[in-house]
Amino acid sequence: MIKIYHKLVCDKIPEICKKDDEKPVYYVLSQKRFREELKKKLIEETEELTRAKKSELKNEIIDVYEILLNLARVNRLKWSTIEKHRLEKNKPDLKASFEVSGRGF
Numbered sequence: 001m002i003k004i005y006h007k008l009v010c011d012k013i014p015e016i017c018k019k020d021d022e023k024p025v026y027y028v029l030s031q032k033r034f035r036e037e038l039k040k041k042l043i044e045e046t047e048e049l050t051r052a053k054k055s056e057l058k059n060e061i062i063d064v065y066e067i068l069l070n071l072a073r074v075n076r077l078k079w080s081t082i083e084k085h086r087l088e089k090n091k092p093d094l095k096a097s098f099e100v101s102g103r104g105f
Contacts, residue, residue, distance in 0.1 A: 007044070008037040035074050042067045 009026070017024040029037060045067055049060040072079050 008034075008041045031074060035071070038067055038071050038074065042071065 003022075008029075014024040014026055042064065045060065045063045049057070049064055052060040069079060072082055
């Protein structure tokens with residue numbers, strides 16, 4: 001049976017498929033298309049994160065984090081710059097932090 005996905009996959013997936021005696025057909029995306037597909041993948045992985053059981057959370061958070069790192073990289077943003085901006089944004093007088101749990105409106 002042939003499986004068709006039409007989605008972004010991790011670098012090692014073709015090799016894993018070959019080890020399972022499958023014949024993966026894939027292509028390398030342009031930078032523009034890669035950026036677009038990373039955004040789609042972020043939505044996909046975020047949806048998986050929202051459905052994850054507690055025992056699966058760590059892996060799903062890692063998946064989302066990896067996509068965020070790659071989105072930063074392809075957009076020529078240093079993660080350290082993003083982190084610095086996050087810390088500045090989360091100053092005590094601003095409302096960007098979620099450190100106190102259980103608050104809702």
